[in-house]
Amino acid sequence: MTRYLILLLFPAIAWAQKDSLAPVSLNEVVIISQKSPLHKAAKTLGSVDDYLTGTGPVNMIRRGNYAWEPLINGMSSERGLITLDGMRIYGACTDKMDPVTSYVEITNLAKATVHSGQSGSAGGATIAGSIDLSRRKTGFSVKQSGGDAPGETSRGEASRGGMVFTGFETNNRQKIAGFSLFHSGEKLFADVDFTFRDAENYRAGGKREIEFSPFTKYNVSVISGWKIAEHRELEASLIYDRAVHVGYPALPMDVGRAEALMASAEYIRHHVSGSVDLWKTKLYHNAVTHIMDDSRRPDVPIRMDMPGRTRTTGFYSLLEGASPRHSWKMNLSGHTNYSLAEMTMFSNTPGEKEMFMLTWPGVSTQYLDLYREDTFHFTGKTAVALNLGLAAHHNRVGNLFGLESLRIFYPAMSQGKTRTLKRISSSVQHRNHPLTLNFGLAYGERAPGVSEGYGFYLFNSFDRFDYIGNPDLKNEKSAEVNAAASFKRNGFSVKLSGAYFHILDYIIGKPDLTLSTMTIGASGVKIYEQLPYAQIMSTDLEMSYRFTPQWSWRGRLSYQRGSGKGAGNLPLMQPLTYVSGLAFSTGKYAAELTLNGAAQQKYFSAGFGETPASAYRVIHLSGTAKFRLFQLKAGVENLLDAYYSTYTDWNRIPRMGRNVFFNVIRSF
Amino acid sequence: MKNITCMVLVCLLLAGCTPEEITADPLEGLRLAATLQNTTHKIGLYTPDGKFQTGYNPITLKVTDLNGGPVENVLLTWSPVMHMQNMSHGCPASALSLLENTIYRGYLVFQMASNTSEYWELTLKYTVNDREYSVTEKIPVVESARRVVQSFQGTDGNRYIAALTEPTSPKVGTNPMKALIYRMESMTKFTPVKGYTLKIDPRMPGMGNHSSPNNVDLTSGENDFYEGKLNLTMTGYWKINLRLEAPDGRILKGEAVSGNTEASSIFFETEF
Numbered sequence: 001m002t003r004y005l006i007l008l009l010f011p012a013i014a015w016a017q018k019d020s021l022a023p024v025s026l027n028e029v030v031i032i033s034q035k036s037p038l039h040k041a042a043k044t045l046g047s048v049d050d051y052l053t054g055t056g057p058v059n060m061i062r063r064g065n066y067a068w069e070p071l072i073n074g075m076s077s078e079r080g081l082i083t084l085d086g087m088r089i090y091g092a093c094t095d096k097m098d099p100v101t102s103y104v105e106i107t108n109l110a111k112a113t114v115h116s117g118q119s120g121s122a123g124g125a126t127i128a129g130s131i132d133l134s135r136r137k138t139g140f141s142v143k144q145s146g147g148d149a150p151g152e153t154s155r156g157e158a159s160r161g162g163m164v165f166t167g168f169e170t171n172n173r174q175k176i177a178g179f180s181l182f183h184s185g186e187k188l189f190a191d192v193d194f195t196f197r198d199a200e201n202y203r204a205g206g207k208r209e210i211e212f213s214p215f216t217k218y219n220v221s222v223i224s225g226w227k228i229a230e231h232r233e234l235e236a237s238l239i240y241d242r243a244v245h246v247g248y249p250a251l252p253m254d255v256g257r258a259e260a261l262m263a264s265a266e267y268i269r270h271h272v273s274g275s276v277d278l279w280k281t282k283l284y285h286n287a288v289t290h291i292m293d294d295s296r297r298p299d300v301p302i303r304m305d306m307p308g309r310t311r312t313t314g315f316y317s318l319l320e321g322a323s324p325r326h327s328w329k330m331n332l333s334g335h336t337n338y339s340l341a342e343m344t345m346f347s348n349t350p351g352e353k354e355m356f357m358l359t360w361p362g363v364s365t366q367y368l369d370l371y372r373e374d375t376f377h378f379t380g381k382t383a384v385a386l387n388l389g390l391a392a393h394h395n396r397v398g399n400l401f402g403l404e405s406l407r408i409f410y411p412a413m414s415q416g417k418t419r420t421l422k423r424i425s426s427s428v429q430h431r432n433h434p435l436t437l438n439f440g441l442a443y444g445e446r447a448p449g450v451s452e453g454y455g456f457y458l459f460n461s462f463d464r465f466d467y468i469g470n471p472d473l474k475n476e477k478s479a480e481v482n483a484a485a486s487f488k489r490n491g492f493s494v495k496l497s498g499a500y501f502h503i504l505d506y507i508i509g510k511p512d513l514t515l516s517t518m519t520i521g522a523s524g525v526k527i528y529e530q531l532p533y534a535q536i537m538s539t540d541l542e543m544s545y546r547f548t549p550q551w552s553w554r555g556r557l558s559y560q561r562g563s564g565k566g567a568g569n570l571p572l573m574q575p576l577t578y579v580s581g582l583a584f585s586t587g588k589y590a591a592e593l594t595l596n597g598a599a600q601q602k603y604f605s606a607g608f609g610e611t612p613a614s615a616y617r618v619i620h621l622s623g624t625a626k627f628r629l630f631q632l633k634a635g636v637e638n639l640l641d642a643y644y645s646t647y648t649d650w651n652r653i654p655r656m657g658r659n660v661f662f663n664v665i666r667s668f
Numbered sequence: 669m670k671n672i673t674c675m676v677l678v679c680l681l682l683a684g685c686t687p688e689e690i691t692a693d694p695l696e697g698l699r700l701a702a703t704l705q706n707t708t709h710k711i712g713l714y715t716p717d718g719k720f721q722t723g724y725n726p727i728t729l730k731v732t733d734l735n736g737g738p739v740e741n742v743l744l745t746w747s748p749v750m751h752m753q754n755m756s757h758g759c760p761a762s763a764l765s766l767l768e769n770t771i772y773r774g775y776l777v778f779q780m781a782s783n784t785s786e787y788w789e790l791t792l793k794y795t796v797n798d799r800e801y802s803v804t805e806k807i808p809v810v811e812s813a814r815r816v817v818q819s820f821q822g823t824d825g826n827r828y829i830a831a832l833t834e835p836t837s838p839k840v841g842t843n844p845m846k847a848l849i850y851r852m853e854s855m856t857k858f859t860p861v862k863g864y865t866l867k868i869d870p871r872m873p874g875m876g877n878h879s880s881p882n883n884v885d886l887t888s889g890e891n892d893f894y895e896g897k898l899n900l901t902m903t904g905y906w907k908i909n910l911r912l913e914a915p916d917g918r919i920l921k922g923e924a925v926s927g928n929t930e931a932s933s934i935f936f937e938t939e940f
Contacts, residue, residue: 347874347904353939355875355904357840404841408880408899411842457901516879518901
């Protein structure tokens with residue numbers, strides 16, 4: 001391995017440790033902004049997925065070239081939590097083809113904050129961790145400095161501006177275009193942006209075309225704030241995202257249309273009292289529609305329509321305060337969601353009626369959550385953080401057709417189920433320059449997701465099993481310990497971090513040999529059951545060194561291991577993976593050479609359909625130049641045109657081969 | 669606005685009360701399938717869709733005089749006969765029971781449809797005030813859209829007739845399922861059998877022979893009906909594969925679906 005370490009690195013993704021406002025936190029933050037002139041991201045106009053990949057404990061499951069699913073600490077959607085400025089959004093696809101992150105664009109976002117495990121999970125119950133996406137907004141202009149306006153505040157008089165951008169990628173002929181405009185005044189600000197992407201099939205290494213991998217995406221968003229009075233603001237935000245003709249080469253179906261509308265209104269009050277600095281209350285609603293489509297596939301055993309939709313309405317009310325030795329946060333949040341997915345299959349026998357079923361049987365979820373976070377600074381060097389959360393969770397199968405379907409399996413099942421979910425986390429940080437040490441203990445619970453509790457013949461194309469939900473599942477519980485040590489001196493930094501999760505009543509599908517498959521060609525049927533426990537370990541070593549003001553090097557090694565009692569290895573665990581990058585930058589130019597790779601996957605889950613992912617090495621090269629009128633970013637990804645796939649590639653579909661890209665951004 | 673709300677409420681209250689005051693009309697929802705007439709009486713035969721079909725036919729009969737006036741104290745029996753080219757035979761038939769004044773109810777299970785050269789003839793014999801009457805007429809029997817009756821010879825040498833009687837309007841979920849099983853004693857005599865088991869295995873041939881779990885085989889219940897539970901996971905065409913098991917455990921007819929056996933030789937069909 002050491003020879004890989006010698007090559008090295010700049011991570012493909014810019015990331016930064018959160019600044020000193022929350023000194024105990026181990027959060028990773030990805031800055032997603034097209035404004036910074038020498039943006040550190042390898043590809044400024046990359047997708048949100050590109051930005052999230054490799055941020056802290058986040059990796060992305062790839063089923064095609066679009067809508068990747070975040071894995072946090074090796075755990076997929078059900079165990080993680082993604083929020084957009086605190087809003088809960090439910091994907092509408094039973095096959096996880098539309099994670100929340102697929103409904104936003106980089107122009108909508110300022111940053112993504114990744115919390116590993118229970119740390120800082122203000123958004124709700126989770127096991128793996130959470131990602132909070134933050135809206136980008138210009139904010140109010142402020143006359144005197146030292147104000148507390150949020151975001152990238154421009155200071156001074158009212159200003160207007162914006163940027164236009166365009167990009168092209170040769171591999172899949174992706175065209176990117178868009179703009180953003182802002183107005184920032186003392187009493188009013190507004191941001192509007194639009195992004196369009198259109199891509200054809202991509203080609204894996206060796207110019208092998210991957211069929212069914214195109215996509216087209218439109219995204220528009222508006223956010224506006226009005227200062228009602230000193231320290232009182234109203235803010236409203238709207239995002240509309242629509243993707244059409246999205247191919248999923250790793251799956252048997254594509255997507256005709258995936259659409260989301262997310263709206264929110266917020267009241268913000270600063271300096272509420274001597275001890276309360278901030279009070280924010282938000283109301284929100286979002287609607288997601290996801291229409292699967294197999295009309296472009298030439299060979300299917302049976303034609304089918306699979307539309308799904310979710311509606312979520314919620315709120316939160318957050319208080320924050322600080323004194324010199326103590327800062328705290330309290331959040332009351334709640335939401336109600338309705339998820340329904342249908343499947344209609346058209347018989348190959350002429351004259352036979354179509355076959356209809358509900359795969360998500362009209363499930364409503366009501367959730368109410370109270371969260372408290374305290375940070376105590378005992379001395380200048382030691383701080384302790386304590387988080388407590390308590391939530392009530394209620395599921396109800398509201399659709400009678402769906403309820404009767406499930407009662408085939410569970411004749412005595414009741415229509416509703418209520419749970420309480422508790423979480424607690426504590427951490428200690430000790431800083432003694434140049435060393436920082438962190439240690440944390442946490443416990444959290446989660447309710448089964450809609451598919452796990454109530455799914456009806458959901459086909460998983462990885463293990464090729466139909467899955468049936470189980471309404472009798474208990475809460476899954478996780479005990480977690482995490483630790484990190486970092487050292488920083490003279491341009492050199494190293495950080496070693498690790499987390500261990502001991503998960504009780506781990507939810508997993510187990511084959512039931514007595515059941516008959518629904519999906520033609522499926523290998524069998526699995527019912528969600530619970531293992532007594534599972535264990536997951538996630539570790540990370542990061543290093544960087546700035547040799548000279550212009551030259552720097554960065555490296556990273558990551559590894560995860562997971563196993564379940566009686567189930568062997570857990571799927572989707574990261575083999576030893578490395579990133580090594582060498583960067584050069586001056587005020588006007590920047591360039592970076594990155595090596596990404598992984599060792600052969602040794603521990604995989606054959607039961608989940610995994611085969612060991614092979615070792616690979618790919619090299620990326622990119623450069624940025626800043627001209628008077630515009631900024632140019634160009635580069636080559638997979639310079640040597642390697643044909644490879646990683647452990648996150650669904651059904652081991654190969655990744656993109658050599659790809660030359662150009663991003664041009666003009667700000668005004 | 670308030671007034672309208674009040675009116676709506678009052679209407680709802682009234683609507684909620686009224687049904688109890690009206691006794692249900694036994695012919696409600698039924699349609700006239702045939703009228704048998706002699707010189708003294710008319711007997712109307714009503715079925716749910718106004719026709720006779722192969723399989724189970726619940727039939728409601730109304731006896732009137734030629735002017736449509738009610739005729740009471742009637743004792744009624746029926747005997748259906750299929751006239752084929754070289755032979756004739758009957759079919760399973762229930763006794764007729766008096767539902768209320770002048771209204772009778774029973775069922776017939778037709779094994780086959782009539783056509784131009786082969787036809788069903790129904791004879792009704794009845795007494796009114798100790799006087800005997802009779803009327804015989806042809807009735808048309810059409811083929812059901814899907815197979816709901818099976819006539820077969822068991823390995824015990826007997827001929828059996830099995831007919832699906834429920835569900836008539838299947839739904840996705842667990843459906844109560846009922847069937848009739850008759851043994852053919854002679855060309856005209858059919859007796860319902862007890863103590864047998866009708867094993868069911870619902871399948872969707874269009875979906876790789878997908879089956880549903882937790883079905884309950886049909887066993888003798890009340891009256892002559894066999895009862896069980898049929899689980900349907902989705903709408904569409906289902907083939908309910910059957911096996912008839914004698915009280916001693918022998919399979920008299922039908923094959924288990926497995927491996928290369930995609931269907932049993934006896935089955936019902938349903939589509940919704």
